[in-house]
Amino acid sequence: MLNMKGHEDESGMVLDIRNLSSPARSAALNRFTDESVEVATSVPGRKLHKWVAGSFCLLCILQAALNVSLRLALPLQQDSMKKELEEQKRQLDYMASQVNVLTNEREELKRKLEDFAHYAQQGWLYFNGSFYYISSIAKSWQDSRDNCSQRGAVLAIISSREEQEFIRQQQKVMWIGLTDRETEGVWKWVDETPLTASFWYSGEPNNFKGRNEDCVVINHYYSNENNWNDAVCENEYSWLCEKHM
Numbered sequence: 001m002l003n004m005k006g007h008e009d010e011s012g013m014v015l016d017i018r019n020l021s022s023p024a025r026s027a028a029l030n031r032f033t034d035e036s037v038e039v040a041t042s043v044p045g046r047k048l049h050k051w052v053a054g055s056f057c058l059l060c061i062l063q064a065a066l067n068v069s070l071r072l073a074l075p076l077q078q079d080s081m082k083k084e085l086e087e088q089k090r091q092l093d094y095m096a097s098q099v100n101v102l103t104n105e106r107e108e109l110k111r112k113l114e115d116f117a118h119y120a121q122q123g124w125l126y127f128n129g130s131f132y133y134i135s136s137i138a139k140s141w142q143d144s145r146d147n148c149s150q151r152g153a154v155l156a157i158i159s160s161r162e163e164q165e166f167i168r169q170q171q172k173v174m175w176i177g178l179t180d181r182e183t184e185g186v187w188k189w190v191d192e193t194p195l196t197a198s199f200w201y202s203g204e205p206n207n208f209k210g211r212n213e214d215c216v217v218i219n220h221y222y223s224n225e226n227n228w229n230d231a232v233c234e235n236e237y238s239w240l241c242e243k244h245m
Protein backbone atom coordinates (compact mmCIF):
# COMPACT_ATOMS: atom_id res chain seq x y z
CA MET A 1 0.00 0.00 0.00
CA LEU A 2 1.45 3.34 -1.04
CA ASN A 3 0.60 6.85 0.05
CA MET A 4 2.07 10.31 -0.01
CA LYS A 5 3.37 9.85 3.51
CA GLY A 6 5.54 6.89 2.78
CA HIS A 7 7.14 4.49 0.46
CA GLU A 8 7.25 0.74 0.69
CA ASP A 9 10.83 -0.51 0.38
CA GLU A 10 11.97 -3.95 -0.87
CA SER A 11 11.56 -5.35 2.68
CA GLY A 12 7.92 -4.28 2.77
CA MET A 13 8.44 -1.65 5.43
CA VAL A 14 6.86 1.80 5.18
CA LEU A 15 9.28 4.71 5.18
CA ASP A 16 8.22 8.11 6.51
CA ILE A 17 9.87 10.57 4.10
CA ARG A 18 9.43 13.42 6.53
CA ASN A 19 12.25 11.93 8.60
CA LEU A 20 14.61 11.68 5.61
CA SER A 21 17.30 14.14 4.60
CA SER A 22 16.62 16.30 1.58
CA PRO A 23 18.54 14.19 -1.02
CA ALA A 24 17.17 10.98 0.39
CA ARG A 25 13.64 12.42 0.33
CA SER A 26 14.09 13.45 -3.33
CA ALA A 27 15.37 10.00 -4.23
CA ALA A 28 12.50 8.39 -2.38
CA LEU A 29 9.99 10.68 -4.01
CA ASN A 30 11.42 9.98 -7.49
CA ARG A 31 11.24 6.28 -6.89
CA PHE A 32 7.70 6.62 -5.55
CA THR A 33 6.63 8.62 -8.64
CA ASP A 34 8.12 6.15 -11.15
CA GLU A 35 6.54 3.13 -9.49
CA SER A 36 3.23 4.95 -9.06
CA VAL A 37 3.10 5.72 -12.77
CA GLU A 38 3.97 2.14 -13.54
CA VAL A 39 1.38 0.86 -11.11
CA ALA A 40 -1.23 3.42 -12.28
CA THR A 41 -0.83 2.38 -15.89
CA SER A 42 -0.17 -1.33 -15.56
CA VAL A 43 -2.84 -2.49 -13.08
CA PRO A 44 -6.02 -1.32 -14.96
CA GLY A 45 -4.46 -2.49 -18.29
CA ARG A 46 -3.99 -6.00 -17.00
CA LYS A 47 -7.52 -6.08 -15.68
CA LEU A 48 -8.90 -4.89 -19.03
CA HIS A 49 -6.79 -7.45 -20.83
CA LYS A 50 -8.09 -10.20 -18.57
CA TRP A 51 -11.65 -8.97 -19.00
CA VAL A 52 -11.34 -8.86 -22.80
CA ALA A 53 -9.72 -12.30 -22.87
CA GLY A 54 -12.42 -13.70 -20.59
CA SER A 55 -15.19 -12.17 -22.66
CA PHE A 56 -13.63 -13.50 -25.85
CA CYS A 57 -13.46 -17.00 -24.38
CA LEU A 58 -17.06 -16.73 -23.28
CA LEU A 59 -18.07 -15.58 -26.73
CA CYS A 60 -16.16 -18.48 -28.29
CA ILE A 61 -17.92 -20.92 -26.01
CA LEU A 62 -21.28 -19.36 -26.77
CA GLN A 63 -20.53 -19.46 -30.50
CA ALA A 64 -19.51 -23.11 -30.28
CA ALA A 65 -22.65 -23.94 -28.32
CA LEU A 66 -24.76 -22.07 -30.86
CA ASN A 67 -23.08 -23.91 -33.72
CA VAL A 68 -23.70 -27.27 -32.10
CA SER A 69 -27.35 -26.45 -31.33
CA LEU A 70 -27.93 -25.14 -34.83
CA ARG A 71 -26.36 -28.25 -36.32
CA LEU A 72 -28.61 -30.41 -34.23
CA ALA A 73 -31.76 -28.31 -34.58
CA LEU A 74 -31.54 -27.22 -38.23
CA PRO A 75 -31.87 -30.67 -39.87
CA LEU A 76 -34.89 -31.44 -37.67
CA GLN A 77 -36.46 -28.11 -38.51
CA GLN A 78 -35.66 -28.60 -42.18
CA ASP A 79 -37.27 -32.06 -42.10
CA SER A 80 -40.48 -30.78 -40.54
CA MET A 81 -40.59 -27.81 -42.94
CA LYS A 82 -40.07 -30.19 -45.88
CA LYS A 83 -42.92 -32.39 -44.69
CA GLU A 84 -45.16 -29.38 -44.17
CA LEU A 85 -44.26 -28.10 -47.63
CA GLU A 86 -45.06 -31.49 -49.19
CA GLU A 87 -48.41 -31.59 -47.36
CA GLN A 88 -49.25 -28.10 -48.52
CA LYS A 89 -48.29 -29.05 -52.08
CA ARG A 90 -50.50 -32.14 -51.86
CA GLN A 91 -53.39 -29.99 -50.62
CA LEU A 92 -52.74 -27.47 -53.36
CA ASP A 93 -52.78 -30.22 -56.03
CA TYR A 94 -56.03 -31.59 -54.58
CA MET A 95 -57.60 -28.13 -54.57
CA ALA A 96 -56.43 -27.55 -58.14
CA SER A 97 -58.04 -30.83 -59.22
CA GLN A 98 -61.24 -29.86 -57.37
CA VAL A 99 -61.24 -26.49 -59.11
CA ASN A 100 -60.90 -28.37 -62.38
CA VAL A 101 -63.80 -30.69 -61.55
CA LEU A 102 -65.99 -27.79 -60.46
CA THR A 103 -65.09 -25.77 -63.53
CA ASN A 104 -66.09 -28.69 -65.77
CA GLU A 105 -69.31 -29.18 -63.81
CA ARG A 106 -70.09 -25.49 -64.12
CA GLU A 107 -69.48 -25.64 -67.90
CA GLU A 108 -71.69 -28.73 -68.15
CA LEU A 109 -74.47 -27.04 -66.16
CA LYS A 110 -74.14 -23.92 -68.28
CA ARG A 111 -74.49 -26.01 -71.46
CA LYS A 112 -77.53 -27.80 -69.99
CA LEU A 113 -79.14 -24.52 -68.99
CA GLU A 114 -78.59 -23.14 -72.49
CA ASP A 115 -80.07 -26.33 -73.99
CA PHE A 116 -83.07 -26.12 -71.65
CA ALA A 117 -83.67 -22.48 -72.61
CA HIS A 118 -83.30 -23.34 -76.31
CA TYR A 119 -85.70 -26.33 -76.37
CA ALA A 120 -88.26 -24.65 -74.09
CA GLN A 121 -88.32 -21.56 -76.30
CA GLN A 122 -88.87 -23.77 -79.38
CA GLY A 123 -92.01 -25.20 -77.78
CA TRP A 124 -90.58 -28.62 -76.86
CA LEU A 125 -92.22 -30.42 -73.94
CA TYR A 126 -90.15 -31.54 -70.98
CA PHE A 127 -90.68 -34.88 -69.23
CA ASN A 128 -88.39 -36.81 -66.90
CA GLY A 129 -85.03 -35.76 -68.31
CA SER A 130 -86.04 -35.42 -71.97
CA PHE A 131 -87.49 -32.76 -74.26
CA TYR A 132 -90.12 -33.86 -76.85
CA TYR A 133 -91.04 -32.25 -80.12
CA ILE A 134 -94.41 -33.02 -81.76
CA SER A 135 -94.52 -32.16 -85.46
CA SER A 136 -97.49 -30.28 -86.87
CA ILE A 137 -97.04 -31.80 -90.35
CA ALA A 138 -96.85 -35.42 -91.56
CA LYS A 139 -93.95 -37.32 -93.12
CA SER A 140 -92.86 -40.90 -93.77
CA TRP A 141 -91.05 -42.74 -90.96
CA GLN A 142 -87.58 -42.24 -92.53
CA ASP A 143 -88.17 -38.53 -93.30
CA SER A 144 -89.46 -38.08 -89.76
CA ARG A 145 -86.34 -39.76 -88.43
CA ASP A 146 -84.14 -37.47 -90.53
CA ASN A 147 -86.06 -34.46 -89.32
CA CYS A 148 -85.43 -35.38 -85.68
CA SER A 149 -81.77 -35.87 -86.53
CA GLN A 150 -81.61 -32.33 -87.97
CA ARG A 151 -83.02 -31.08 -84.67
CA GLY A 152 -80.26 -32.83 -82.73
CA ALA A 153 -82.72 -35.45 -81.48
CA VAL A 154 -84.07 -38.92 -82.33
CA LEU A 155 -87.51 -40.39 -82.97
CA ALA A 156 -88.87 -41.05 -79.48
CA ILE A 157 -87.58 -44.07 -77.62
CA ILE A 158 -90.09 -45.22 -75.01
CA SER A 159 -88.45 -47.00 -72.10
CA SER A 160 -90.99 -46.89 -69.27
CA ARG A 161 -94.72 -47.01 -68.52
CA GLU A 162 -94.46 -43.40 -67.27
CA GLU A 163 -93.01 -42.23 -70.56
CA GLN A 164 -95.67 -44.16 -72.49
CA GLU A 165 -98.33 -42.44 -70.37
CA PHE A 166 -96.87 -39.01 -71.00
CA ILE A 167 -96.83 -39.64 -74.78
CA ARG A 168 -100.31 -41.16 -74.85
CA GLN A 169 -101.72 -38.05 -73.14
CA GLN A 170 -100.60 -35.93 -76.13
CA GLN A 171 -103.50 -37.61 -78.05
CA LYS A 172 -101.87 -37.58 -81.46
CA VAL A 173 -100.98 -40.27 -83.99
CA MET A 174 -97.16 -40.04 -84.22
CA TRP A 175 -94.21 -42.04 -85.46
CA ILE A 176 -91.87 -43.28 -82.73
CA GLY A 177 -88.35 -44.65 -83.14
CA LEU A 178 -89.13 -48.39 -83.31
CA THR A 179 -88.77 -50.61 -86.42
CA ASP A 180 -88.22 -54.19 -87.61
CA ARG A 181 -86.98 -53.11 -91.06
CA GLU A 182 -83.68 -54.97 -90.68
CA THR A 183 -85.09 -58.32 -89.58
CA GLU A 184 -88.81 -59.07 -89.69
CA GLY A 185 -90.14 -59.58 -86.18
CA VAL A 186 -87.01 -58.27 -84.47
CA TRP A 187 -87.97 -54.85 -83.12
CA LYS A 188 -85.18 -52.37 -82.45
CA TRP A 189 -85.07 -48.77 -81.32
CA VAL A 190 -83.28 -46.20 -83.48
CA ASP A 191 -80.42 -46.11 -80.98
CA GLU A 192 -79.95 -49.87 -81.70
CA THR A 193 -81.26 -50.93 -78.26
CA PRO A 194 -83.61 -53.93 -78.35
CA LEU A 195 -87.25 -53.70 -77.34
CA THR A 196 -87.78 -54.51 -73.66
CA ALA A 197 -90.94 -52.82 -72.34
CA SER A 198 -93.60 -52.81 -75.10
CA PHE A 199 -97.08 -51.24 -75.26
CA TRP A 200 -98.71 -52.82 -78.34
CA TYR A 201 -102.40 -52.33 -78.89
CA SER A 202 -104.31 -55.56 -78.72
CA GLY A 203 -103.63 -57.68 -81.85
CA GLU A 204 -100.56 -55.65 -82.88
CA PRO A 205 -98.10 -55.94 -84.49
CA ASN A 206 -100.04 -57.63 -87.27
CA ASN A 207 -98.64 -56.68 -90.75
CA PHE A 208 -102.26 -55.76 -91.43
CA LYS A 209 -103.74 -57.54 -94.42
CA GLY A 210 -100.36 -58.96 -95.31
CA ARG A 211 -98.76 -55.55 -95.74
CA ASN A 212 -95.18 -54.97 -94.72
CA GLU A 213 -95.76 -52.91 -91.57
CA ASP A 214 -92.23 -52.34 -90.27
CA CYS A 215 -92.49 -49.00 -88.43
CA VAL A 216 -94.33 -48.13 -85.24
CA VAL A 217 -96.87 -45.40 -84.69
CA ILE A 218 -98.78 -44.28 -81.60
CA ASN A 219 -102.31 -45.38 -82.47
CA HIS A 220 -105.43 -43.23 -82.16
CA TYR A 221 -106.81 -45.47 -79.39
CA TYR A 222 -105.71 -42.94 -76.80
CA SER A 223 -108.04 -44.27 -74.11
CA ASN A 224 -106.09 -47.52 -74.11
CA GLU A 225 -102.87 -47.62 -72.08
CA ASN A 226 -101.32 -49.82 -74.80
CA ASN A 227 -101.70 -48.17 -78.17
CA TRP A 228 -98.75 -49.00 -80.43
CA ASN A 229 -99.40 -50.11 -83.98
CA ASP A 230 -97.09 -51.37 -86.72
CA ALA A 231 -97.72 -49.43 -89.93
CA VAL A 232 -96.29 -49.20 -93.43
CA CYS A 233 -93.13 -47.03 -93.13
CA GLU A 234 -94.02 -44.98 -96.22
CA ASN A 235 -97.30 -43.79 -94.68
CA GLU A 236 -97.23 -40.19 -93.57
CA TYR A 237 -97.92 -39.26 -89.96
CA SER A 238 -96.84 -36.65 -87.48
CA TRP A 239 -93.78 -37.66 -85.56
CA LEU A 240 -92.34 -37.35 -82.07
CA CYS A 241 -88.69 -36.38 -81.51
CA GLU A 242 -86.93 -36.89 -78.21
CA LYS A 243 -83.86 -35.10 -76.95
CA HIS A 244 -82.47 -36.72 -73.83
CA MET A 245 -80.80 -34.10 -71.65
Ligand code: 2F8
Binds near residue numbers: 203204206
Ligand atom coordinates in the same frame (compact mmCIF):
# COMPACT_ATOMS: atom_id res chain seq x y z
O1 2F8 B 1 -103.97 -48.60 -91.63
C1 2F8 B 1 -103.43 -49.77 -91.17
C2 2F8 B 1 -103.92 -50.08 -89.78
O2 2F8 B 1 -105.33 -50.27 -89.83
C3 2F8 B 1 -105.94 -50.58 -88.61
O3 2F8 B 1 -105.80 -49.50 -87.71
C4 2F8 B 1 -106.59 -48.42 -88.01
C5 2F8 B 1 -105.33 -51.84 -88.03
N1 2F8 B 1 -105.88 -52.04 -86.73
C6 2F8 B 1 -106.75 -53.04 -86.53
O4 2F8 B 1 -107.08 -53.78 -87.40
C7 2F8 B 1 -107.25 -53.15 -85.17
C8 2F8 B 1 -103.82 -51.68 -87.91
O5 2F8 B 1 -103.24 -52.87 -87.48
C9 2F8 B 1 -103.27 -51.31 -89.24
O6 2F8 B 1 -101.90 -51.13 -89.12
Ligand code: CA
Binds near residue numbers: 205206
Ligand atom coordinates in the same frame (compact mmCIF):
# COMPACT_ATOMS: atom_id res chain seq x y z
CA1 CA C 1 -100.62 -52.90 -87.66
